[in-house]
Every structure is written in structure tokens, then in C-alpha cells.
Amino acid sequence: MPDEIIAHIDGGSRGNPGPAAAGFVLTDSAGTQLQAKAFFLGQATN
Template sequence: MKLVVHVDGGARGNPGPAAAAAVLSDATGTVVDEATETLGETTNNVAEYRGLLLGLARARALGATEVEVVNDAELIAKQVNGEYKVKHPAMRALHEEALRALGAFDAWTVRTVPRARNADADALVNQALDAAR
């Protein structure tokens, strides 16, 4: 079963209060799951990776064998796809965890879209941050 996994993460300030979110939909575009996670104080890039990891965990829990990950963080997508090196030591562990999680699927893709095309996941991040105040 293939799921489309829209993920996002954000920090208010960098670092600052942060959250991650995922919106999962099936092949017809029907949303089958949503999840958020507050992260305490961290950077935007860490929050973006945590959004990716949250979405992948939810997809596995739903029984997905294939995922199409959609996000608005070009850095994360290019690192995961091997186009950019991961230079920051704190990011290496998250990058490795993401690759392990992706490797559990039979097939996967990670791509970026403009923020407006990732609006549902972005809105969930902001809701989680507003609720944590």
C-alpha cells in the first residue's frame, strides 16, 4: 500500500519552540491520518527532520509498503536523496535515522514543494505550537 506523506517542522525562533507534523493520504487523496509532536526548543532543521520521522513512523504503523514524502524543506530532501552532504554533527544522527526508516519501505521518494502546496502539514505545525504556549 502506498501513502503520500506530507511532513513539516518548524521553530519559532531558531532555535525556539518547535513542532513537527505529518498528514498521510491514500492514492485517492483521502487523508487517513494526521499527527503532531511538540519538540521543546530546537532548530528549524531538526524540526523538519522530526516531521519526516513522525510521518514515516505513522506510515509504517498504517501498514504502508511505499511512501511518497512531500515537504517544503529543500535541505532535508536533498540530504536524504544524497544530493547534499550532512555537515552538521547534530544533524547526522537524524539523517541516519531517516535513512533507516526509509529503508524499511519497499519503495520511497522524498520531494519538495512550495510551502503553499504543503499547507495542511504547515497548519498542523502552527496549531501544535499555538497549543503548547
């Protein structure tokens, strides 16, 4: 198990409101990708 896990998280919408999505990538301190996932959120505001 890594000593440190870094979470890169972002999301947004096209329009306000508009179609929206979010996602994340988890890496260890060496930059090795551990997990990644993206989600469609439907209509949302930014």
C-alpha cells in the same frame, strides 16, 4: 489497503532556537486522509 500512501511532512521552529513542532498527514492516492499527527518538540533549531 491502498496501493499508494503519500506522506506530507513538515516542521519548524519560531526562532533559532525556539519552540518547535512537526507533523504529518498520510493520504491515499485519492486524497483520503488516513492518519494525521502533530508533535511539540520543545526548544530546537530550524
